[in-house]
Amino acid sequence: MNIVVLAKQVPDPEALVEISAGGKKLEIEQKFATNLFDEFAIEEALRIREKHAGKVKVITLGGGKATEVIRTGIAMGADEALLLEDEAFLDGDGYATALALSRAAAKEPFDIILCGRQAIDHDRGEVGQMVAQFLGLPHVGNVVKLDIADGKAVAESAIEGGKEIVEVQLPAVFTAQKGLNEPRVPQIMGVMKAMKVQIPKATLGDLGLSPEEAGLKGSKVRIEKYLSPKKRPPMQLITGEPMQAAAEAIRILIDVERVI
Amino acid sequence: MDKVLIFVEAKGDEPRKASLELLSEGRKLAESGQYSVEAVFAGKLSDTLKEKILGYTERLVHFTDQVLEHYTAQGFSLALAAYAQETDAKMILAGATRIGRDFMPRLAVLLHTGIASDVTEARWLENPMTFVRPIYGGKVLAEVSFSTFPVIVTARPNSFGIEEPSLKKGEIVEKQTGVSAEQVTTKVVRIDESSQAKVDLTEADLIVVGGRGMKTAENFKLLEDLAEVIGATVGATRPVVDTKWRDQTDQVGKSGKTVSPKLYIGAGISGAIHHIMGMDTSKVILAINKDPNAIIFDYADYGIVGDLFEIIPAMTEELKKRLGK
Numbered sequence: 137m138n139i140v141v142l143a144k145q146v147p148d149p150e151a152l153v154e155i156s157a158g159g160k161k162l163e164i165e166q167k168f169a170t171n172l173f174d175e176f177a178i179e180e181a182l183r184i185r186e187k188h189a190g191k192v193k194v195i196t197l198g199g200g201k202a203t204e205v206i207r208t209g210i211a212m213g214a215d216e217a218l219l220l221e222d223e224a225f226l227d228g229d230g231y232a233t234a235l236a237l238s239r240a241a242a243k244e245p246f247d248i249i250l251c252g253r254q255a256i257d258h259d260r261g262e263v264g265q266m267v268a269q270f271l272g273l274p275h276v277g278n279v280v281k282l283d284i285a286d287g288k289a290v291a292e293s294a295i296e297g298g299k300e301i302v303e304v305q306l307p308a309v310f311t312a313q314k315g316l317n318e319p320r321v322p323q324i325m326g327v328m329k330a331m332k333v334q335i336p337k338a339t340l341g342d343l344g345l346s347p348e349e350a351g352l353k354g355s356k357v358r359i360e361k362y363l364s365p366k367k368r369p370p371m372q373l374i375t376g377e378p379m380q381a382a383a384e385a386i387r388i389l390i391d392v393e394r395v396i
Numbered sequence: 397m398d399k400v401l402i403f404v405e406a407k408g409d410e411p412r413k414a415s416l417e418l419l420s421e422g423r424k425l426a427e428s429g430q431y432s433v434e435a436v437f438a439g440k441l442s443d444t445l446k447e448k449i450l451g452y453t454e455r456l457v458h459f460t461d462q463v464l465e466h467y468t469a470q471g472f473s474l475a476l477a478a479y480a481q482e483t484d485a486k487m488i489l490a491g492a493t494r495i496g497r498d499f500m501p502r503l504a505v506l507l508h509t510g511i512a513s514d515v516t517e518a519r520w521l522e523n524p525m526t527f528v529r530p531i532y533g534g535k536v537l538a539e540v541s542f543s544t545f546p547v548i549v550t551a552r553p554n555s556f557g558i559e560e561p562s563l564k565k566g567e568i569v570e571k572q573t574g575v576s577a578e579q580v581t582t583k584v585v586r587i588d589e590s591s592q593a594k595v596d597l598t599e600a601d602l603i604v605v606g607g608r609g610m611k612t613a614e615n616f617k618l619l620e621d622l623a624e625v626i627g628a629t630v631g632a633t634r635p636v637v638d639t640k641w642r643d644q645t646d647q648v649g650k651s652g653k654t655v656s657p658k659l660y661i662g663a664g665i666s667g668a669i670h671h672i673m674g675m676d677t678s679k680v681i682l683a684i685n686k687d688p689n690a691i692i693f694d695y696a697d698y699g700i701v702g703d704l705f706e707i708i709p710a711m712t713e714e715l716k717k718r719l720g721k
């Protein structure tokens with residue numbers, strides 16, 4: 137089983153994000169974490185390898201701190217890695233990012249691609265499905281259970297109000313949802329290995345891409361500017377004994393806010 | 397005139413709310429005289445459902461291929477891509493529901509174009525057309541534009557208003573898109589419906605959410621009772637889901653669902669940023685917590701400091717009185 141995991145380093149959910157340069161830029165506090173959903177993807181890949189043998193390769197696209205996600209992957213137990221680090225790959229939309237990642241994944245034969253349901257920086261939830269389409273493969277989204285047997289996968293996908301059980305022939309793409317597993321904590325040996333590992337890199341040329349097809353230049357959707365969300369007015373405290381406060385709350389919701 | 401396609405999704409005989417919102421926006425687009433708007437539906441279409449959609453559109457195109465009877469990402473994206481190419485569509489819209497978010501990115505790749513996912517505002521008639529989507533869990537909004545056509549958008553439920561259906565009904569056209577069974581390589585074995593919630597959290601107008609302050613799974617009955625009176629859907633925080641008091645599908649927040657109701661009532665919730673990220677675009681927020689310093693009060697419109705076990709039942713009683721139930 138050759139398993140590719142697409143994983144991304146993202147700002148920590150608690151990192152401060154501020155708009156600067158009149159809406160043209162974001163200042164993001166330098167605190168990072170592996171994208172939550174990608175940790176489930178890495179863990180699932182390792183579990184599949186433990187059961188069916190094979191290897192796990194973590195691929196990431198990004199500059200600077202992006203190597204951290206690869207080191208996390210190796211520390212957890214991944215066998216190989218690939219970093220798409222070229223400046224030209226950066227700041228892409230879902231389309232450009234998925235195109236580059238699909239080329240990177242397809243450099244060697246694989247059976248499974250695992251990614252996260254969504255990267256919690258830009259909250260797009262697009263790349264997994266797009267990678268699948270670029271490679272002409274099926275995908276199953278929001279996966280909370282995955283069983284592999286006889287070149288096939290049976291996946292449980294979380295849907296509104298329940299689960300959909302889907303059977304699919306490999307190779308295929310799966311996007312991980314919370315509930316799939318509990319990611320392991322890296323062991324000290326893994327961490328040591330991860331610190332020393334030489335991370336192979338790929339450039340645009342290695343993936344057969346031109347500068348017009350990648351990153352910001354290759355994007356079909358562009359960010360024009362950043363805006364602040366609407367601020368709520370200060371909270372109004374509803375006081376009094378429980379009965380009184382409850383009645384007052386209901387009055388406000390019905391008569392003032394008219395939401396009930 | 398430029399063609400706009402609106403993908404309509406339904407639950408039984410009811411069009412999904414996100415679809416009705418887009419159909420209502422579509423009417424405005426049609427009225428502008430710049431666009432001709434079509435609703436597109438795939439799968440089984442009952443007469444009741446047909447009537448309901450036709451009140452919102454001049455033309456409903458029904459894809460009748462056998463393979464589209466049940467949803468698959470491959471089937472739906474191929475069908476819509478074929479029809480979009482045939483009609484030279486300039487814009488394709490769908491609700492940012494589970495299904496919309498699942499297959500529309502594939503459609504974008506098939507049509508060599510981009511997608512703006514989960515948008516909350518649209519400036520359809522401006523040049524360039526721009527869309528607003530929350531990023532970083534809603535800490536910031538990004539205004540985006542397209543450099544290619546068609547423009548593909550999924551819209552977060554509860555972002556646009558729903559208008560009254562018009563009396564003038566549109567026409568219906570049946571269409572075979574030519575997608576074949578061989579092109580769909582996933583097979584749905586079965587669907588397990590676990591919760592019978594009438595309305596999904598992401599689409600509900602009214603939501604009542606419980607946190608760890610609820611103390612036990614059984615106590616959620618108090619929230620169920622309140623929800624029952626006003627037809628709300630019950631949600632939960634992550635620790636509540638992790639301790640199995642509630643199902644994963646009920647989780648609101650960063651690693652759960654993003655909700656945007658008219659009213660969010662939160663009880664026994666501290667207001668951790670991971671939770672706030674999933675509910676901050678709610679219109680009215682009422683928080684109940686016994687700790688006056690709970691962070692959730694910083695994000696609420698209204699707050700009650702007190703014991704939820706007293707306040708929630710009192711609210712339920714008061715509602716019954718006010719609503720005559």
Ligand SMILES: Cc1cc2nc3c(=O)[nH]c(=O)nc-3n(C[C@H](O)[C@H](O)[C@H](O)COP(=O)(O)OP(=O)(O)OC[C@H]3O[C@@H](n4cnc5c(N)ncnc54)[C@H](O)[C@@H]3O)c2cc1C
Pocket residue numbers: 149172606607608609610632633634635636647648649650651652653663664665666667668669670671674684685686687690702703704705
């Ligand atoms: C990567 C990551 C992702 C996460 N994703 C999510 C997510 O999607 N959704 C989510 O919700 N959380 C998420 N979390 C967890 C989040 O950080 C908080 O731990 C969680 O939201 C806290 O839940 P809570 O408010 O129910 O519990 P607590 O923080 O324990 O708060 C309980 C509150 O109840 C109040 N209370 C207790 N008894 C009563 C009473 N009788 N009456 C009134 N009030 C009472 C207390 O004062 C307290 O404020 C995530 C965390 C991480 C690290």
Ligand SMILES: Nc1ncnc2c1ncn2[C@@H]1O[C@H](COP(=O)(O)O)[C@@H](O)[C@H]1O
Pocket residue numbers: 142143144171173174177195196197198230233237250251252253254255256258259260261262263264
């Ligand atoms: N730059 C990237 N590098 C590696 N994987 C990525 C990258 N961007 C997105 N992905 C993968 O695609 C998933 C969905 O991302 P997105 O569509 O950006 O929300 C993520 O959870 C990752 O698994």
